[in-house]
Amino acid sequence: MSKVIFITGASSGIGKAIGEYLANKNYRVFGTSRNPQRIKDSKFPLVKMDVNDNDSIQAAISEVIFKTERIDVLINNAGVGITGPIEETPSTEIENAFNTNLFGPINVIKAVLPQMRKQGGGHILNITSIAGYMGLPYRGIYSATKAALEITIEAMRMETLQFGIQMTNVAPGDFATNIAAGRYHAPVLDDSPYKKAYSNTLKLMDEHVESGEDPLKMAKVVHQIIETKNPKIHYKVGAPMQKFSIVLKRILPDKVYENLLLNHYKLK
Structure with a gap:
């Protein structure tokens, strides 16, 4: 029997690439989109869902x-980008980033867990970010949301192992997607x-995103993880x-590393 895959934020970018790749591998794939009726070329069914809306x-x-x-398999992929000096970033946009990138995935997991317990197991993959491993200038809020998700999943994983449920974090670097266009x-x-x-x-x-890697690379890694009997807790792809x-x-x-970042971003 084909595994049933549920991917949030699957109408474009990394989520779409993962969904198409897994569908071609004969998994039964369902994706989500806030406006699925607008997507005419999806290779797998899209269900209407907003990670900021529990209903x-x-x-x-x-x-x-x-x-x-x-x-x-649940793949928590939906997320938003956000850039700006933290001092000048509106509080409403900071809250939206945390709602979408942290609280949204947590609420999706909470909604899926009863079914996974009932069926005796499951696998939850969370698409985080390499940016979540460091505070990046003018991307501090984005880094913080992804870092918080990484740590939350480390704890949640230990809580749910007793039910035969695996949790894995997959942190991509820069990929050539439309995230820059949708970023605040x-x-x-x-x-x-x-x-x-x-x-x-x-x-x-923006140059890093435009010259980023093909999302197909992420799709292949996710496929390998799904097929791994005892997957690692963390994967980095980039x-x-x-x-x-x-x-x-x-x-x-710390200060040596900070200087590397300052030089990389030409801030000194």
Whole structure:
């Protein structure tokens, strides 16, 4: 029997790539979108869901369970980008980022767990970010949301292992997706003390996304994880230097590592 895969945020980018790849491997894939009726070319069914709306989460999961009687793998992929000087970023946008990137995935997991317990197991993969392993200038809120999800899942994983449920974090680096277009950018203000530094960093971040890796690479890694009997807790997927940056943060003195970031983003 084909495993049933449930992917949040599957109408574009990494989520879409994962869904198409797994569908081609004969998994039974369901994705979510806030506006599935707008997506005309999806290779797998899309269910209407907004991770910021608990009623919508419950309805989407109930719909999939009604059709399939199980959910074997949940892939928490839905998320939003956010950039800007933290001082100048509206509190409402900070709250939205945490709601979508942290509280949303937690609520989806909470909604799926009863079914996974009932069926005797399951696997939950959470798409985090290499940015969650370090505080990045002008991306601090995004880094914080992904770091919080990583740590939350480390704890939740230990709580749910007794039910035969696996949890895994998959942290991508820069991938060529439309995330930059959907990202909230705090405006570059003419009278801002951050104007020059933020503007330059913003250009650099967008260049990294445009030259990022093919989302198919993420899809292949996710497939390998799903087929692994005892998966690791953490996976990092990206360019070698992006993954190595995590190692450097672990071994270098704090200020030396900070200087590497300042130089990389041309902030000194």
